[in-house]
Amino acid sequence: MDKMQTIWDFFQNEILGMKWLNRIFENLLNMIGVDTQSRIGASVQFFLYDTIKILILLGFLIFIISYIQSYFPPERTKKILGKFHGITANILAALLGTVTPFCSCSSIPLFMGFTSAGLPLGVTFSFLISSPMVDLGSLILLMSIFGWKVAVVYVILGLVIAVIGGTLIEKLGLENQVEDYIRNANSIDLPQEELKTKDRIKFAWEKVVSTAKKVTPYILIGVAVGAVIHNWIPEDFIIKALGSDNPFGVIIATAVGIPMYADIFGTIPIAEALLSKGALLGVVLSFMMGVTTLSLPSMIMLKKAVKPKLLGVFIAICTIGIIIVGYFFNALQSILI
Numbered sequence: 419m420d421k422m423q424t425i426w427d428f429f430q431n432e433i434l435g436m437k438w439l440n441r442i443f444e445n446l447l448n449m450i451g452v453d454t455q456s457r458i459g460a461s462v463q464f465f466l467y468d469t470i471k472i473l474i475l476l477g478f479l480i481f482i483i484s485y486i487q488s489y490f491p492p493e494r495t496k497k498i499l500g501k502f503h504g505i506t507a508n509i510l511a512a513l514l515g516t517v518t519p520f521c522s523c524s525s526i527p528l529f530m531g532f533t534s535a536g537l538p539l540g541v542t543f544s545f546l547i548s549s550p551m552v553d554l555g556s557l558i559l560l561m562s563i564f565g566w567k568v569a570v571v572y573v574i575l576g577l578v579i580a581v582i583g584g585t586l587i588e589k590l591g592l593e594n595q596v597e598d599y600i601r602n603a604n605s606i607d608l609p610q611e612e613l614k615t616k617d618r619i620k621f622a623w624e625k626v627v628s629t630a631k632k633v634t635p636y637i638l639i640g641v642a643v644g645a646v647i648h649n650w651i652p653e654d655f656i657i658k659a660l661g662s663d664n665p666f667g668v669i670i671a672t673a674v675g676i677p678m679y680a681d682i683f684g685t686i687p688i689a690e691a692l693l694s695k696g697a698l699l700g701v702v703l704s705f706m707m708g709v710t711t712l713s714l715p716s717m718i719m720l721k722k723a724v725k726p727k728l729l730g731v732f733i734a735i736c737t738i739g740i741i742i743v744g745y746f747f748n749a750l751q752s753i754l755i
Contacts (some may be wrong), residue, residue: 426566434562436474440467457649464645466690468687472637475559476683477626483554486517488618496535497682499545505585506540508544515548516573525549526719533723534600540588544580546720547736551711552576557599559683563690564699567754568747572703575746579739586735587728595728605681648694666711667701668744672737684711685688699751704744711736 431437443466444454453459495514529546533539543685552573558570613621647656656724660667675685689702711731720730747754 432460436471443467461645461649464648465641468641472683480626480629484622485618488621499537507541508581508584511541511545512548512577515545517555523713530723539593542582542586545584550579575743583650583735592624592728595725597673640684641687644691647691660697668704668741671705671742672708675705676712698748700744700747701746704740707740727748
């Protein structure tokens with residue numbers, strides 16, 4: 419058992435967490451005369467290490483997920499989902515959301531296409547909730563920072579929110595709250611050309627390049643914010659605002675996260691810094707969920723597709739679900755970390 423734990427610790431710290439990379443930057447900075455024990459030196463080390471680490475993980479994960487995604491073009495996904503009904507369809511839609519792009523803005527066009535194709539509204543919303551909130555990338559990234567227990571529970575609870583949210587929207591009968599141009603759109607079934615392995619590799623690489631170009635600015639901003647939090651904001655302040663003494667920390671973190679726009683790659687360094695400064699686990703994860711699921715730009719996009727009532731229901735369901743998940747993680751923090 420001890421041997422297995424040692425192997426896992428090595429995998430989490432050196433493979434996923436790339437602690438070796440942190441040591442390399444520390445040695446390099448010390449060699450050129452930068453004191454990594456000072457605030458400025460520690461901030462530079464944090465920035466370099468987290469930026470390179472996240473970009474490496476970004477490239478690897480997007481390549482793998484995009485390769486998997488090449489087997490699920492929109493028409494094929496529509497046909498798969500169309501064969502199922504009820505909560506089974508919601509579960510399948512939530513699971514399929516885990517192999518789609520990382521940010522909510524990327525998922526909304528697919529949501530609109532599925533809705534136009536005549537899939538049940540609740541099913542399409544289960545997909546829309548899970549796609550930015552839970553993906554294979556988030557599982558790996560969370561494992562690298564918080565460990566496998568937190569990562570697995572996070573993914574499971576994210577899928578639960580997606581399934582329950584989609585089911586509730588279906589039961590409320592809000593089909594008339596979808597904009598007419600989407601409900602009345604004609605879906606055309608096009609024959610799907612079977613891609614060869616080299617085509618899938620090309621598709622996956624193009625996704626890596628296009629996604630990297632899009633999210634790198636947010637990664638740099640997120641890492642810079644994380645470096646400031648990690649090295650410049652007093653620990654007492656973070657504990658007072660987002661620690662166990664503030665019962666509203668989860669609500670505050672969710673509210674702060676919603677107006678922002680980033681994907682999980684941009685939020686990870688901020689979450690890592692907050693946790694190291696004493697913020698509760700549930701507070702940190704609520705912030706991440708709020709940013710990735712309910713960002714202001716994605717809500718503006720979604721408003722073009724649905725009417726205010728449905729948009730409000732969607733935001734309310736996601737917000738309540740995120741807050742519940744946050745308090746759940748707070749309660750189990752001592753067990754999970």
